[in-house]
Amino acid sequence: MYLIRLAFRPWRMAPGTQILTTLTLGGVLFFSSFFLWAYFTISPVAEKVKKEQVVTAYFEQNMNTSQEGDIVRSIQSVVGSGVELSVTSPQQFLKEIEVLYPNLRKELLTLGNEVNSVLPKFVSVSGDIPQSVISSIESIPLVSHVETSVDRYKPIIKLFSLIKVASGWVSITLLFVFLASLFLLLVINRSYYSKAIEVFQQMGGDGLINSLPGIFSGASTGFLAGLISGVLWIFTFPFISKTIISVSPLLSDIALPLYSVAFYQIVIATLLGSVVGLFSSFGVGRIR
Numbered sequence: 001m002y003l004i005r006l007a008f009r010p011w012r013m014a015p016g017t018q019i020l021t022t023l024t025l026g027g028v029l030f031f032s033s034f035f036l037w038a039y040f041t042i043s044p045v046a047e048k049v050k051k052e053q054v055v056t057a058y059f060e061q062n063m064n065t066s067q068e069g070d071i072v073r074s075i076q077s078v079v080g081s082g083v084e085l086s087v088t089s090p091q092q093f094l095k096e097i098e099v100l101y102p103n104l105r106k107e108l109l110t111l112g113n114e115v116n117s118v119l120p121k122f123v124s125v126s127g128d129i130p131q132s133v134i135s136s137i138e139s140i141p142l143v144s145h146v147e148t149s150v151d152r153y154k155p156i157i158k159l160f161s162l163i164k165v166a167s168g169w170v171s172i173t174l175l176f177v178f179l180a181s182l183f184l185l186l187v188i189n190r191s192y193y194s195k196a197i198e199v200f201q202q203m204g205g206d207g208l209i210n211s212l213p214g215i216f217s218g219a220s221t222g223f224l225a226g227l228i229s230g231v232l233w234i235f236t237f238p239f240i241s242k243t244i245i246s247v248s249p250l251l252s253d254i255a256l257p258l259y260s261v262a263f264y265q266i267v268i269a270t271l272l273g274s275v276v277g278l279f280s281s282f283g284v285g286r287i288r
Contacts, residue, residue: 006213008220010189021185022221025178026228029269032174033229033261034237038167046160054149055129059121060142071142072123078136079125086124093119179276182225186218186280214277222273223266230262 011018057075059068072087088096097105108119125137129148138146190213 006192008217009192010217013192018185018189018221021181022224023228025181025185025221025225026232028174028178028181029225029229029265030232032171032178033233033265034240035167035171035174037241037261039164039171042160042164042167046157046164053126053129053153055125055134055137056147057123057125057137057140058144058146059123060144067142068121071140074140075123075125075137078140079127079129079133088122088124178225179272182218182221182273182276183280185221186214186277189217190214190280211278214280215274216277218273218275218277218280219270220273222269222271222276225273226266226269229265229269233262233265234259 057071059071068087094105094108134146134148137143
């Protein structure tokens with residue numbers, strides 16, 4: 001019992017240092033968890049952007065209605081029934097731009113009947129579309145050219161990959177900072193009870209028993225740091241994650257973090273604190 005009381009001597013003798021350091025460790029653990037969450041959640045978004053795309057097939061100009069219907073049926077047979085297909089005529093195109101681009105619509109309407117030869121006719125196909133299907137659409141007669149959103153999203157996919165790698169490294173770095181800072185704190189803390197441990201050693205105390213103050217000191221500090229991180233996670237992270245998701249529709253499928261993560265932070269931080277406390281005690285008590 002006395003050895004356990006020794007573990008809390010630093011809190012009695014230097015409470016300000018202990019509180020400030022523990023708060024800092026809690027913040028570091030929170031941000032490490034944040035970047036770890038980003039690492040695992042960005043990958044599904046990038047894969048979805050790669051797989052789910054919008055393919056636009058433009059028709060040749062001066063086609064009759066019968067030929068347009070043949071092209072639509074050909075495209076439908078190629079892509080199958082598992083994707084969405086929509087046909088946009090010049091009239092529909094004018095209607096779609098009426099709100100966003102009213103001046104452009106007015107200028108186009110001044111062309112009269114010639115507007116049908118100026119505006120494109122196209123079919124949009126959205127879903128999980130492999131490259132082989134896109135090649136088949138390109139080979140359909142009277143299809144002038146095909147565009148895919150993958151080309152448009154290539155910079156975004158590269159950005160997601162960069163964010164994923166950076167998040168992983170930042171999370172690992174912050175975890176290292178957490179462990180190193182905790183180790184240095186516990187090494188400093190043992191100076192508060194090192195003389196008492198030396199007395200136990202001279203009396204024949206076992207090295208593992210003499211390491212208990214360091215273990216309990218590390219466990220208690222890790223527990224408090226995990227508790228601080230968990231509280232931050234519960235009260236701030238839902239707001240942060242929803243703000244990130246609202247930035248772009250591409251991020252709408254990001255999985256929101258679970259409140260149970262806060263519990264895991266407390267458990268893991270406590271275990272890490274115990275292990276770090278054991279290693280920090282090697283200078284005080286030797287394990288035989």
